[in-house]
Amino acid sequence: MSEQRLNELRGEQVVYAIQRQDRTFLPSREHCPLCPTREGGPETEIPFPAFEIAVFENRFPAFEAGQGAAEVVVYTDRHEDSFGTLAEERAEALMWVWRERYEELAARDEVEYVLIFENRGVEVGVTLHHPHGQIYGYPFLPPVPRLELAADARLGGCAPCVLLSRELEDGRRIVYENESVVAYIPYAARWPYEVHVTMREHRPSLLDCEAQELRLLAGGLQAVARGYDALFDRPFPYVMVVHQAPTTSFPPPRSVSATPSPVERPSSSTMQSPAPGADDVAAGGHLHVEFYPPLRTAEKLKYLAGSEQGAGTFISDVLPEESAGKLREAILRAG
Amino acid sequence: MASYGPLLIERHVKSDGRMLILYTREGPPEGASTPLEEIHEGETRQK
Numbered sequence: 203m204s205e206q207r208l209n210e211l212r213g214e215q216v217v218y219a220i221q222r223q224d225r226t227f228l229p230s231r232e233h234c235p236l237c238p239t240r241e242g243g244p245e246t247e248i249p250f251p252a253f254e255i256a257v258f259e260n261r262f263p264a265f266e267a268g269q270g271a272a273e274v275v276v277y278t279d280r281h282e283d284s285f286g287t288l289a290e291e292r293a294e295a296l297m298w299v300w301r302e303r304y305e306e307l308a309a310r311d312e313v314e315y316v317l318i319f320e321n322r323g324v325e326v327g328v329t330l331h332h333p334h335g336q337i338y339g340y341p342f343l344p345p346v347p348r349l350e351l352a353a354d355a356r357l358g359g360c361a362p363c364v365l366l367s368r369e370l371e372d373g374r375r376i377v378y379e380n381e382s383v384v385a386y387i388p389y390a391a392r393w394p395y396e397v398h399v400t401m402r403e404h405r406p407s408l409l410d411c412e413a414q415e416l417r418l419l420a421g422g423l424q425a426v427a428r429g430y431d432a433l434f435d436r437p438f439p440y441v442m443v444v445h446q447a448p449t450t451s452f453p454p455p456r457s458v459s460a461t462p463s464p465v466e467r468p469s470s471s472t473m474q475s476p477a478p479g480a481d482d483v484a485a486g487g488h489l490h491v492e493f494y495p496p497l498r499t500a501e502k503l504k505y506l507a508g509s510e511q512g513a514g515t516f517i518s519d520v521l522p523e524e525s526a527g528k529l530r531e532a533i534l535r536a537g
Numbered sequence: 538m539a540s541y542g543p544l545l546i547e548r549h550v551k552s553d554g555r556m557l558i559l560y561t562r563e564g565p566p567e568g569a570s571t572p573l574e575e576i577h578e579g580e581t582r583q584k
Contacts, residue, residue, distance in 0.1 A: 249551070254562060259555040289567035298542045299560050413542065 204265055206341070214345050217264055225262035227329045231281060236332035238279045253279050254292065255299050257337075264338060271307050271339030275299060275318075276332065283333045284437070285320060286427030293420035300444065301408040301416070303337050308449035313339035315347055315448050323439025325496050325503060335442070343448050350445065351486050362445075362488035365389075366400045375526040378425045378533050382418035385426050387526040394498040394520040395433070395529055397426050400490040406447035407489055423491055429533030430493075434500035441494040447487030 204219040226235055232243075239249045248256045256276040263272035277288060277296060285293070300318050307316045320335035321328050353361035369375060369386045377397060378385040385399045399422045405411050411419070423442070430438035498504045498519055509515050539546045543564060549557040 247551075248557065248559075250559070253559050255560040256557065257560070258551065258557040261553075261555070291562060291564070291567045295544060295560065295562040298544050302541045302544070302546070302560075 204263070204269060215342055219262075219264045222262045222264065225329060228324075229330070234281055234330065234332050236274070236276045236330055236334055237281055247274070248276065248279075255295060257299065257303060260336070265341065269312060270341045271310070271313060271316075271337065273303065273337040275303070275335045275337060277335070278333055281332050284322070284427070284431075285333060285335075285442070286424050286431060288333075288424070290421065290424070293424050294417045297408065297416040297420050300337075301411075304408050304446065304449075307337070307339040310339065312341050314343050314450045315340040316446065317344070318444040318446075320440075320442040322442070323437065325439035326441050328439075343450060347445070347448055347487070351448075354486070360404055360488050362398075362400050362490050363404055366402070374523045377429070377526055377530040378422060380418045380422055382415040383422035385422055387522040387529065389522060391522045391525075392516040392518070393494050393496065393504060394518060394525050395430070395493075395495045397493040397529070398490055399423055399426060399493075401488065405489045406487045408444075408446065411489065419489075419491075425533055425536070426493060428536035429529055430495060432536035433529060433532040434497065436500060439496055443492050443494070445487065445490050445492060447489075 203221075204217055207216050207218065208214075209216050229235065235247045237246055237248075238252050239246045240251065247258055247261070253276075255278070257273055258276075259267065260272040260274050264270075265272050275296075277283065277285060278292060288296070304316050304318065307313050317338045317340065318335065319338075350361060357364045365388070366384060366386075368389065370384065372389070375387045375389065376384060377387060378399075382402055383399050384402060385397050387396060388398055399419070401411070401415065401419070403415070405415070408416070427438075427440075427442075430440060496503045496505075504518075509517050539548075540563075543562055545561045545563060547559040547561070549559070551557050
């Protein structure tokens with residue numbers, strides 16, 4: 203059973219999930235719990251001989267059912283794949299899976315924030331190599347989305363809209379763009395190769411996206427992931443996090459249909475109009491995906507040490523404009 | 538089986554009571570950018 207305690211000095215919740223101490227840790231290929239169940243082999247988490255995408259409740263949850271949610275999203279039944287190497291259609295399907303899980307979890311009374319993420323590489327604490335991500339449903343609004351809402355208030359509108367507009371105007375840190383998304387290393391990136399993939403239009407969550415936007419979002423995310431691997435010619439560790447509107451005061455879930463409805467509430471275009479005003483961001487959030495890679499060179503990690511942990515101030519060895527140039531070339535190379 | 542956008546959804550309950558959902562994509566096989574009929578007229582290709 204998880205326990206939640208308020209750290210008064212930081213003003214933030216800490217979750218104690220002591221059952222996770224015994225979770226499966228770097229099993230051999232033959233004992234991967236995320237592979238399909240082969241004939242004559244041990245039963246895995248997915249008791250079927252093949253599958254496309256699977257989602258299940260985590261056996262070692264940070265939040266138990268009724269107190270939040272902790273789910274595992276398995277991208278493929280192929281152990282050696284990665285998010286970047288998935289077929290385009292599979293990556294697009296994954297966006298729909300994320301959307302469906304966000305919608306279902308958002309409707310739960312106890313869930314105030316849905317976090318979809320992937321940890322890749324032992325450098326960021328991965329315990330299973332099979333390509334997968336996770337989804338947490340928090341019973342409270344965590345500090346990062348709270349800060350994002352504060353940024354909206356500080357900038358007088360949707361902060362990601364304002365920041366995207368600035369990045370497009372500057373242009374030096376953009377590493378990839380298509381009709382629906384722009385990928386860039388932020389002006390004040392905390393990690394040397396941190397990338398934000400932001401929807402061009404003001405979309406609070408995956409639920410607000412057109413089908414075409416979901417396809418292009420998948421394309422943008424895969425381009426970044428493949429570019430990362432090409433950058434130092436090695437599997438590139440990262441944490442990938444989907445930032446969306448909190449679900450605290452979420453409207454009733456929309457009906458699930460074969461042809462999902464696109465945006466129902468008014469949307470604002472970053473490109474053609476000023477950032478949405480306070481009314482528009484009352485629901486909060488602007489869908490974007492942030493990558494936090496710990497590498498600063500092919501062999502060296504950026505550690506969170508004295509200044510980062512003790513003062514909350516990142517000290518970086520690389521200017522974003524410089525790393526953006528290298529990553530942009532790598533993305534082009536990776537194709 | 539339910540559908541959601543381009544996905545077919547199959548819900549299961551694992552032996553220990555946990556939820557398991559399998560998602561299958563509708564449409565042409567992965568990697569086929571155009572309908573197979575257009576690629577191979579009068580020809581059948583198994584992927």
